[in-house]
Amino acid sequence: MIDVLYFAWVRERIGLPKERITTSAVTVADLVAELVAREERYAAAFADTRAVRVALDQELADFSSPIAGVREVAFFPPMTGG
Amino acid sequence: MIDVLYFAWVRERIGLPKERITTSAVTVADLVAELVAREERYAAAFADTRAVRVALDQELADFSSPIAGVREVAFFPPMTGG
Amino acid sequence: MHTVRIQDRPFSYGTESDSFAAAAGPAGAVVTFLGRVRDDGGRLSVMEIEHYPGMTERAVTAILDEAVTRWDLTAGLVIHRHGRIAPGEAIMMVATAARHRAEAFAAAEFLMDYLKSRAPFWKKEFGPDGAEWVAARDADEQALDRW
Amino acid sequence: MHTVRIQDRPFSYGTESDSFAAAAGPAGAVVTFLGRVRDDGGRLSVMEIEHYPGMTERAVTAILDEAVTRWDLTAGLVIHRHGRIAPGEAIMMVATAARHRAEAFAAAEFLMDYLKSRAPFWKKEFGPDGAEWVAARDADEQALDRW
Numbered sequence: 001m002i003d004v005l006y007f008a009w010v011r012e013r014i015g016l017p018k019e020r021i022t023t024s025a026v027t028v029a030d031l032v033a034e035l036v037a038r039e040e041r042y043a044a045a046f047a048d049t050r051a052v053r054v055a056l057d058q059e060l061a062d063f064s065s066p067i068a069g070v071r072e073v074a075f076f077p078p079m080t081g082g
Numbered sequence: 083m084i085d086v087l088y089f090a091w092v093r094e095r096i097g098l099p100k101e102r103i104t105t106s107a108v109t110v111a112d113l114v115a116e117l118v119a120r121e122e123r124y125a126a127a128f129a130d131t132r133a134v135r136v137a138l139d140q141e142l143a144d145f146s147s148p149i150a151g152v153r154e155v156a157f158f159p160p161m162t163g164g
Numbered sequence: 165m166h167t168v169r170i171q172d173r174p175f176s177y178g179t180e181s182d183s184f185a186a187a188a189g190p191a192g193a194v195v196t197f198l199g200r201v202r203d204d205g206g207r208l209s210v211m212e213i214e215h216y217p218g219m220t221e222r223a224v225t226a227i228l229d230e231a232v233t234r235w236d237l238t239a240g241l242v243i244h245r246h247g248r249i250a251p252g253e254a255i256m257m258v259a260t261a262a263r264h265r266a267e268a269f270a271a272a273e274f275l276m277d278y279l280k281s282r283a284p285f286w287k288k289e290f291g292p293d294g295a296e297w298v299a300a301r302d303a304d305e306q307a308l309d310r311w
Numbered sequence: 312m313h314t315v316r317i318q319d320r321p322f323s324y325g326t327e328s329d330s331f332a333a334a335a336g337p338a339g340a341v342v343t344f345l346g347r348v349r350d351d352g353g354r355l356s357v358m359e360i361e362h363y364p365g366m367t368e369r370a371v372t373a374i375l376d377e378a379v380t381r382w383d384l385t386a387g388l389v390i391h392r393h394g395r396i397a398p399g400e401a402i403m404m405v406a407t408a409a410r411h412r413a414e415a416f417a418a419a420e421f422l423m424d425y426l427k428s429r430a431p432f433w434k435k436e437f438g439p440d441g442a443e444w445v446a447a448r449d450a451d452e453q454a455l456d457r458w
Contacts, residue, residue: 008214008286009297058219060282074216074284078300081213081244081285082199082256082276082412090361090433091444140366142429156363156431160447163360163391163432164265164346164403164423177332181343182325190350190399195419196328196343197412203337252337265344269420272342276412 002067004031006045007076010052013045028054029063031073045075053078084149086113088127089158092134095127110136111145113155127157135160165189165239166232168224170215172247177254180243188239188261193268196259197276203251208291213255215246216284227278235271237262242275244285277307312336312386313379315371317362319394324401327390335386335408340415343406344423350398355438360402362393363431374425382418384409389422391432424454 005018025031032049035042046052054061055074067073087100107113114131117124128134136143137156149155165187169175181196188194201211224242232240241259249255258275262268279285287298312334316322328343335341348358371389379387388406396402405422409415426432434445 005216007216007284008288011214055216055219055284058216058222060223074219076216076284077286077297078305079281079284080287080298080300081215081283082280087363089363089431090435093361137363137366137431140363140369142370156366158363158431159433159444160452161428161431162434162445162447163362163430164427176329177341178325178327178329180325181328181345182323185324185345185347192347192349194324194345194347196345197415198328198332198341198343199412200332200339200341202339202410263349265346265420265423268344269416269423273412273416276416 002070003072004035005072005074007074009077010045010075014041023067026066026068027063028056028061028065028067028073031067032063051077084152085154086117087154087156089156091159092127092157096123105149108148108150109145110138110143110147110149110155113149114145133159165241166228166237167241168221168228169243170217170220170224171243171245174245175243175254175257177257180241180257181259184239184241184259184261191238191261191268192263193265194259194261195265195268195272196257197272198257199255199276201249201251201253201255206292208251208289210251210290211249211255212288212290213246213249214286214288215244219284220244223283224279227275227282230278231260231271231275234274235260235262235267237267237271240271240275242279244279244283246285274311277304277311280304281308312388313375313384314388315368315375316390317364317367317371318390318392321392322390322401322404324404327388327404328406331386331388331406331408338385338408338415339410340412341406341408342412342415342419343404344419345404346402346423348396348398348400348402353439355398355436357398357437358396358402359435359437360393360396361433361435362391366431367391370430371426374422374429377425378407378418378422381421382407382409382414384414384418387418387422389426391426391430393432421458424451424458427451428455
């Protein structure tokens with residue numbers, strides 16, 4: 001079981017801020033592939049993964065990062081704070 | 083007749099903040115030579131002219147600048163504001 | 165005195181600047197930066213800032229710690245708002261205190277560059293023509309290269 | 312809103328920062344810098360700043376005008392004290408407001424670099440071991456080369 005969080009337009013496209021899922025994905029990219037295969041709204045959110053950032057347990061990571069032991073994955077657009 | 087002003091350690095060495103003098107100097111350098119010839123305290127103030135800055139009518143200038151028409155000459159060390 | 169505050173309520177730039185300077189001890193140089201919502205001639209009615217609670221505090225604290233260490237700051241402060249913010253209102257501020265001005269300026273610019281691109285905030289602009297997420301600028305990402 | 316104040320009385324950094332930001336209009340970015348007398352562990356009891364009345368206002372105004380033009384500032388402020396100033400007290404501040412942060416930061420650093428070396432102020436430090444004029448630093452003169 002892993003918590004998956006979405007922010008900004010990723011959240012809007014998927015239509016929810018957070019969900020708890022069961023996955024056998026090894027890497028972030030595997031997890032994204034699983035989500036995209038589920039429903040059109042996930043495919044829309046991850047249509048261009050260069051425009052999506054990922055954090056594992058609240059630390060920035062890469063799509064190639066392994067997710068073993070991770071409790072919280074978050075997907076969001078490039079940040080625009082400041 | 084020209085007003086000559088001194089600031090900071092130039093003022094302290096010469097011993098006065100301001101004087102009005104009559105001079106036939108053409109350039110700032112000529113004026114300094116006239117002053118240095120006057121008294122030891124002027125020679126002390128202008129011992130190292132690389133350490134002295136000059137302003138003509140409140141605008142920074144050079145020792146080679148002409149002083150014709152100038153009403154106010156000021157001598158001071160490099161500035162240390164801010 | 166290294167302080168991070170993520171909050172939805174407004175703050176007073178002047179009051180925070182004074183408190184910061186007072187707490188910064190004998191530092192000769194204090195730099196403060198205030199970021200505000202621009203008006204853009206009525207094109208914008210309100211800005212909404214989303215953030216990632218938990219990660220935000222962690223990311224901003226890490227950025228501030230890095231600045232404090234790199235420039236030997238005697239104090240550092242980041243305040244960043246989230247939620248709805250009207251044109252002209254303060255979005256965020258940073259403050260740095262160091263012995264000399266070069267360090268205080270560099271640290272403040274470093275903080276701003278990293279907060280722009282590495283802290284989990286997202287701005288959405290609401291105007292008469294609808295709402296739009298602010299796009300990240302390439303220039304903001306490139307600004308990180310100088311550090 | 313381009314303001315130059317040369318004064319012997321103290322000023323409040325917070326109050327001035329708030330007034331400046333309020334008067335700066337819709338600028339997105341405000342940078343303020345505060346320069347204070349450092350304590351230096353008791354080595355300094357008081358600082359005295361001499362200036363050149365008349366030329367000071369003229370020189371500082373020219374420096375501020377240059378910054379406003381070069382970085383298209385919506386507002387700029389310089390306050391510089393003269394006379395006796397105790398450790399920890401404010402010597403001077405600058406404030407800049409621009410559309411984007413890069414311009415506001417660059418203009419504030421430019422102002423500081425030029426005020427250091429081109430505005431007619433001279434600092435004298437009084438301590439337990441006597442009084443000494445602060446020497447100009449080569450680094451301050453070299454700092455001008457970047458502009």
